[in-house]
Amino acid sequence: MKTIVVGVDGSPGSQVAVEFAAREAAAHGATLRIVSAWEVPPTVLSSGGVAPDIYQSFEGEARGIASDAAAQVAALEPTVPREERVVEGHAGNALVDESESADLVVIGRRGHGSLTEFLLGSISHQVADHAKCPVVIVPPAPAGG
Amino acid sequence: MESIAVFVNGSEEAAVSLEFGAHEAAIRRATLRLVAAWDVPSSILGGGVAGQEVYDEFRETAEKLVKDAVARVAELEPSVAIETRVVKGQPGPVFLEESRDAALIVAARKRHAGIKELVLGSVSKHILNNSERPVVVVPLLPRA
Numbered sequence: 001m002k003t004i005v006v007g008v009d010g011s012p013g014s015q016v017a018v019e020f021a022a023r024e025a026a027a028h029g030a031t032l033r034i035v036s037a038w039e040v041p042p043t044v045l046s047s048g049g050v051a052p053d054i055y056q057s058f059e060g061e062a063r064g065i066a067s068d069a070a071a072q073v074a075a076l077e078p079t080v081p082r083e084e085r086v087v088e089g090h091a092g093n094a095l096v097d098e099s100e101s102a103d104l105v106v107i108g109r110r111g112h113g114s115l116t117e118f119l120l121g122s123i124s125h126q127v128a129d130h131a132k133c134p135v136v137i138v139p140p141a142p143a144g145g
Numbered sequence: 146m147e148s149i150a151v152f153v154n155g156s157e158e159a160a161v162s163l164e165f166g167a168h169e170a171a172i173r174r175a176t177l178r179l180v181a182a183w184d185v186p187s188s189i190l191g192g193g194v195a196g197q198e199v200y201d202e203f204r205e206t207a208e209k210l211v212k213d214a215v216a217r218v219a220e221l222e223p224s225v226a227i228e229t230r231v232v233k234g235q236p237g238p239v240f241l242e243e244s245r246d247a248a249l250i251v252a253a254r255k256r257h258a259g260i261k262e263l264v265l266g267s268v269s270k271h272i273l274n275n276s277e278r279p280v281v282v283v284p285l286l287p288r289a
Contacts, residue, residue, distance in 0.1 A: 020279060027172050104281075128273070128282045129254075129265070134165060136249075136281045137273065 001028040001103040007095045008036050010065040013108030017138040018069045021106040022077040031081040034069045035098055037091040038062035062086050092126035099131035106136045146176050150244035151251045153181045153214045158253035165283045166251040171222040179214050179229045182239035183207035207231050237271030253283045
């Protein structure tokens with residue numbers, strides 16, 4: 001395996017995914033590509049009177065999420081080569097695209113949604129269904145101490 | 146030692162899972178756990194009970210599939226430690242139960258007649274919807 005992609009969105013679930021991906025990259029001697037996708041939600045755009053820097057704001061947030069994930073990888077597995085990719089677009093589509101040039105894609109079971117614990121999020125569902133390479137779906141950390 | 150769980154049922158997608166699982170177990174120095182489920186179909190029971198030999202036949206079919214899978218793993222990755230579980234019950238629930246403590250569960254997408262895209266079979270769906278362990282979904286075809 002040469003390249004492992006991990007999709008991140010800043011949620012606790014994606015932090016668990018980053019840890020799994022870092023360990024996997026270390027075991028396989030692979031590069032870890034951190035992918036943070038962003039888009040301005042249609043509801044925001046259609047509300048009218050949108051400030052011109054709204055795009056920079058969402059992009060900036062996505063960059064911050066990617067660099068936080070990179071810091072997490074650096075702390076866990078400092079010898080794993082890592083790259084950050086910030087992509088404008090729907091996260092599911094972005095990760096399916098990334099799967100064309102990756103040997104493994106890792107994502108959390110669900111992101112920020114408040115769905116019930118066992119429900120597979122729509123992004124992870126889409127990626128599991130359409131990716132061109134194997135996809136690991138990582139459950140959230142167990143609740144409680 | 147951690148385990149990587151793979152379901153064995155003689156299907157094309159199970160063969161893909163097996164291969165992925167074997168290589169992953171080798172890299173992670175984990176045990177590969179082969180799980181098979183068996184039962185006597187209700188159409189045969191016909192509302193009654195079957196003789197012991199009927200149960201034996203279905204169980205032995207599952208055991209043979211697992212034996213073949215063990216041989217295949219030995220070909221692919223001879224260093225991998227293997228454990229096998231052949232359990233009576235429905236495939237989804239059996240695989241879920243037997244993979245409860247696995248470090249990774251391997252599932253594969255399969256071909257479905259009339260659909261171009263690969264789909265998740267019922268066992269894979271059951272695992273994805275119910276398991277608390279990491280699950281890897283492997284596509285059937287290599288990238289062109």
